[in-house]
Amino acid sequence: MSRSVLSTHEGSAFRRSAWGISMQRSTQQHHDTLPLAVPAYLQEALRKGRKAEGWRLKNVADQVPPGHRFLLYFRAFERADGNEWEPLTTSKRDALEDIVKTGKQANAILNALKMRHARLFDETCWKRRVTLAAPLFTGSGNPHPVENGFAFLSPYGVPYLAGSGLKGVFRRAAEELALLCDDTHGWTLPLVWALFGFDANSAYLGAASDSEWVRGYDAFVHEVENSPDRVLEQLMKIWMNPRLQKVLEKEFGPENGPLDQPAFLRALRQYQQIRRAVHFQGLLTFFDAVPHPDCQMAVDITNPHHKSYYQGTGQESPHDAEQPVPIFFLVLPPGTTFDLKALPLAQKDALWPLVKDRWQALLDASLGHIAAWLGLGAKTSVGYGVFTLAQQPAQDKLSGRSEEAPPSQREVLKEVEIQKLEEERRRKQEAEEMEQAQRLAAWNALPEDEKILRPLQEKVEAYVRSSEVLRKNIRPDLNRAMNAALKQASQIKDSNLRQRVAAEMEKMYERVGWADPGEKKEKRQKQEKKRREALEALKK
Structure with missing residues (x-):
């Protein structure tokens, strides 16, 4: 720039x-x-x-x-x-x-992102396709002149679901399944920490003792007392850094030795210093999800009728005489399709074998819970972000493979080549359109006499460069061009411009001849007289 x-x-x-x-x-x-x-x-x-x-x-x-x-x-x-x-x-x-x-430019970007992601995935990765059944609103808190933002992928300017946001909603679904649901679908709290990382601000760690989250957490502690968890055992070994050891020694004393699993879980809940000393990213990363190409956006509206009451000013109670305040915002409409993708990060040797055979099935369970209870994006409590899942064969679900086999390298390269050709064709077309527009703009900027003389000059040059044989064939076309130029020049109101056209055409006749070659002398004399008289009339 x-x-x-x-x-x-x-x-x-x-x-x-x-x-x-x-x-x-x-x-x-x-x-x-x-x-x-x-x-x-x-x-x-x-x-x-x-x-x-x-x-x-x-x-x-x-x-x-x-x-x-x-x-x-x-x-x-x-x-x-x-x-x-x-x-x-x-x-x-x-x-x-x-x-x-959305437009052509954005669709080209979405296609390129789709191909880029495709080259990063194989059968070990997790991919599921979802289709919106309700509008999707995301990025509502972003600042904007209409007071409701929207999430666009920078610097491309296309709508998207951030990978961090997807990881967050999948984590929330996994935590609810592990602690709040009767059917956990295989989820446990250590599996949540292993796949999504440890979060010191989780609801079950900082909530009041009568919270349903804490009750679920305490129930898990009781389970661990009876049957130690293998995943938690490995996590405690990974987490035990010098800082955490120092905090544990300060709270419990070095003479008590290492804590067992139930005692460690209770310590996490009781001491904020211990929670802050635990750092673990988790084994999974989620990719930003962009909609499929040819998607469109839409404008939605919310129309609060009792603004003062909802804002809590206390000046008046809600009544039917209030004026509604329509609020407009962007959404992705129902029917928009996304591919959600996740893949493992660098694998911890001691931890990965404990989850590698079930992590994809666990994500499927979380996705089903999100579809049924949570939704994607903002305003999910009022029905936004509802989606449906693509059907998958039973054997694919068991193996953890996506409903659609990832493209082979040859297929991807072919698609990339097609995209390159299409992009080259589009650029060539745009360049031609731009060049044509520039020529048209330059032509429109010319004075009246130049618009007459330039095309005529080109025909004269072509006639002069031609052989005597070809001149006989193109002379009639040249005569028609000369006559048309005389007619156009006669309509010019500016006498100076008319005289200039006449003077230039006189020079052209001197080059190509006043009369047509090959004609009889009498006819040639008549042609020359008629053309000179026409030019003289043009000079007046």
């Missing part, structure tokens, strides 16, 4: 407009020049769209990914009276409607 120095007026317009350029209609010359600080592809898109009506810019959606239109170039201001600008009020929905089309 190149630097540029903007004038004071242009700089203020650049700052006021969330699109990053001044979109106001102006007769001033410098407003027709886009600032160099705007990327080249956006300059071209906005230049094409400047002739569009109002704020609806043509081709912008295809050239600029939705995340960039929502964050970098969002239309957050509108024209007020006079020359003032003010934040959007009644037209927030219209501004968001400009975002909902």
Whole structure:
């Protein structure tokens, strides 16, 4: 991105407009020049769209990914009276409607991300496909002029579910299955810690003693008293760093020796210093999930009727005469499809053999719990983020393999090659369109006499370079061009321009001859007289 120095007026317009350029209609010359600080592809898109009506810019959606239109170039201001600008009020929905089309550029990015992920996965990895059955709202807390953000993958500008967020919801589902559900589907608390890492702020470690989380935790401690857990045994060995040993000695004294499993679990619950001394990332990582290409976005609305009451001002009770306050925000609509993917990190020698044969089945159980009770993204308590699972053969579930075999290297390379060819074709087409637009713009900028003389000059040059045999064939076409040029020039109101055209055409006739070669002398004399008279009339 190149630097540029903007004038004071242009700089203020650049700052006021969330699109990053001044979109106001102006007769001033410098407003027709886009600032160099705007990327080249956006300059071209906005230049094409400047002739569009109002704020609806043509081709912008295809050239600029939705995340960039929502964050970098969002239309957050509108024209007020006079020359003032003010934040959007009644037209927030219209501004968001400009975002909902994904466009060609974003689809190309989604395809590239899909292929990149495909090359990283094999049969040892976990992959499941889900399809939204309700709108998905994610990134709601991100700052934005419409007060409701949305999560877009930086720097690509496409919607996504963050891998960290997916890991968090899978962890929550695993914890609920392990501590709160009668049917755990194989989940235990040490398995949660082994696969997702240890979290010192977990609800069952810091909640009140009468919490259902604590009751589930205490029930697990009781189970360990009767039957020690092998996974927890290995975790305690991995966690036992010098800092943790020092904290344990301070709390329990060195003479008591190492704690057994039940005592260690109770210590985790009782002492915050012990929890803070435990550091473990977990064996799994989750990839960011992007929707399948050709997805679209949508604008949703929530319409709170009792704003003052919900905000707790205490000034009045809710009643039917209040004015609702519509709030618009972006969502991914039902039908959008994601591929959720997870794979093991560097494997701990002593721990991985205890989970390697069951971790995929455990993730399947967590995914089923998320689909039934939790959902994805924000506002899940009111029905957002509900999804359905793709059907899988029973043997695939048992083996932990995904419903769809990962592509072979040859298939991936073929797809990459196809994508390269398509990208090359698209770039070539865009370059041709840009070149054609530049030629058209240059042609429209020419004065009237140049528009007449330039194509005529080309025909004269072609005639002069031709052999005598070919000249007979192309002379009629040249005569028609000369006659058309005379007719066009006669309509020019500026006498100086008309005289210039006549003088240039006179030079051209001197080069190609006033009369057609091969004709009889009498006819040649008539042709020359007629053409000279036409040029003389043009000079008046």
